[in-house]
Amino acid sequence: MTKTNWSRFSSLLLALLVLLSVAAPVAALSVGNADVPEETAVGSQVEATFTLTELYQNPTLEQWQLRGETELRDVTWSLSYVDQTGATVGREEFDGQNFSSSQISASDGTAEVRIRVTGTAPPVESYSYDPEQTFVVASLTQAREGGNTNALDTWEAHHFTSGSDRARNALDDAQAAIDAARENGANPGEAENTFNQAVNAYESENFDLATELANEAQSQAQSAQQSQQTFTLVLYAVAGLVVVALLVGGFLYWRSQQDSHDPLG
Numbered sequence: 001m002t003k004t005n006w007s008r009f010s011s012l013l014l015a016l017l018v019l020l021s022v023a024a025p026v027a028a029l030s031v032g033n034a035d036v037p038e039e040t041a042v043g044s045q046v047e048a049t050f051t052l053t054e055l056y057q058n059p060t061l062e063q064w065q066l067r068g069e070t071e072l073r074d075v076t077w078s079l080s081y082v083d084q085t086g087a088t089v090g091r092e093e094f095d096g097q098n099f100s101s102s103q104i105s106a107s108d109g110t111a112e113v114r115i116r117v118t119g120t121a122p123p124v125e126s127y128s129y130d131p132e133q134t135f136v137v138a139s140l141t142q143a144r145e146g147g148n149t150n151a152l153d154t155w156e157a158h159h160f161t162s163g164s165d166r167a168r169n170a171l172d173d174a175q176a177a178i179d180a181a182r183e184n185g186a187n188p189g190e191a192e193n194t195f196n197q198a199v200n201a202y203e204s205e206n207f208d209l210a211t212e213l214a215n216e217a218q219s220q221a222q223s224a225q226q227s228q229q230t231f232t233l234v235l236y237a238v239a240g241l242v243v244v245a246l247l248v249g250g251f252l253y254w255r256s257q258q259d260s261h262d263p264l265g
Contacts, residue, residue, distance in 0.1 A: 029052065029053075029054050029055055029056075029057060029142060029150070029152065030052070030053055030054055030152075031050055031051065031052060031053075031140075031152060031153055032051040032052065032053040032112070033049070033050065033051040034048070034049070034050045034051075034153075034155060035048060035049045035050075036048040036137050036138070036155040036157065037137070037157050038157060038158065039157055039158035039159065039160065040121045040157055040158075040159055041121065041159070041160060041161065041162070041165075042121050042122070042123055042124060042159050042160065042161050043120055043121060043123075044120065045119075045120055046072055046118065046119055046120065046121050046137065046157070047116065047117070047118045048116070048117050048137050048138055048155065049114070049115065049116045049117075050114070050115045050116075050138065050140065051112055051113070051114050051115075052066070052112060052113040052114075052115070052140075052152070053111075053112055055104060055106070055110065055111065055112070055113065056106050061144060062105065062106050062107070063103045063104060063105035063106065063107075063145075064103070064142055064143060064144050064145070065100055065101050065103060065104065065142075065143040065144075066079070066100075066101040066104060066113060066115075066140065066141070066142065066143070067098070067099065067100050067101070067140070067141040067142075067143050067149075068098065068099050068115070068117070068138060068139065068140050068141070069097060069098050069136065069139045069141075070097050070117055070119065070136055070137060070138050070139070071097065071122050071135040071136045071137075072097070072117065072118075072119030072120060072121065072122065072135075072137065073119055073120045073121075073122050074119050074120050075095065075096055075097050075117065075118070075119035076093065076094070076095055076117070076118050076119070077092075077093065077094040077095075077115065077116070077117050078091070078092075078093050078115070078116040078117075078118075079091065079092040079093070079094075079101055079113060079114070079115055080113070080114040081108070081110040081112075081113055082110070082111060082112040082113070082114060083109040083110065083111050084109070084111040089108060089109055089110060090108065090110070100143070101113075115138075115140070117137070117138050121135065121157075121159045122135050122159065124159055124160070124161070124164070126203075127164060127202060127203050127204075127205055128203060129168065129171060129199045129202050129203060130199075132158045132168070133158065133159065133160075134156040134157060134159070135156065135157060135159050136154060136155070136156055137155045137156060137157050138154070138155050139151075139153075139154040139155075140152040140153060140154075161207075163207035163208070164202070164205075164207055166207065166211055167198075167201075167202050167207040167208075167210040167211045167214065168202070170198075170210070170211045170214035170215055170218070171195070171198055171199065171202060171210065171214045173218050174191070174195050174214040174215070174217040174218040174221065175195065177191070177217075177218045177221035177222055177225075178191050178192060178195060178217065178221045180221070180225060181221045181222070181224045181225040184225050186221075186224040186225045187224060188220065188221045188224045188225075190220050190224070191217045191218070191220035191221035191224060192217075194213055194216050194217035194220055195213075195214065195217040197213050198210045198211075198212075198213035198214040198216075198217055201213055
């Protein structure tokens with residue numbers, strides 16, 4: 001390789017290394033672990049925990065504040081500041097649906113922040129079947145000097161009452177029956193209409209009516225599927241009889257032709 005070619009190759013290699021260094025992912029402040037319930041009954045006790053790691057990366061910060069919000073009631077937030085050895089170097093507690101922590105600083109040795117929020121699940125403001133109604137268990141934000149913020153994540157959970165849960169289960173069963181009927185070639189139109197009425201009743205908080213209509217829709221879907229299966233069996237039976245008739249007729253015709261050519265006849 002000549003000196004000129006080597007120089008060009010070196011320049012290209014250097015440019016490639018620069019591009020790779022720019023494209024390489026940088027560790028960012030993230031939620032290492034989150035333990036959040038998927039659903040809960042209204043008024044029941046809820047606990048969720050989170051662990052924040054890579055506290056001072058992307059953006060590079062020496063210190064910042066953590067803010068949190070929740071729709072839980074009777075709330076307590078507990079924050080533990082942990083160093084790289086796993087030892088706790090500080091604690092904070094807050095009551096209420098919102099909090100702002102003290103400064104989280106690298107100079108204090110804090111390497112992780114462990115958050116625990118407890119409270120009771122709130123009442124449902126508006127019921128929805130699909131998507132299901134939810135509430136915010138926790139929403140965490142990084143607040144930087146100068147007022148800039150970085151939303152970390154938001155966690156939600158489905159909440160319900162005994163009546164709404166019973167109605168939702170009935171709706172789920174009805175939907176499954178409708179899907180099964182359609183997959184088997186049936187036309188569950190009547191069941192779908194009844195199901196839509198059940199959903200409207202559910203979202204109007206008339207859970208007894210929603211349950212009754214959902215059960216009716218399930219029965220209609222199952223009947224449609226059974227009718228389709230019966231119709232299919234009848235078609236198979238008729239087709240089988242036609243085949244048998246053709247075979248018998250063909251055999252009799254063949255015999256008649258043989259008899260007409262019998263030299264002894």
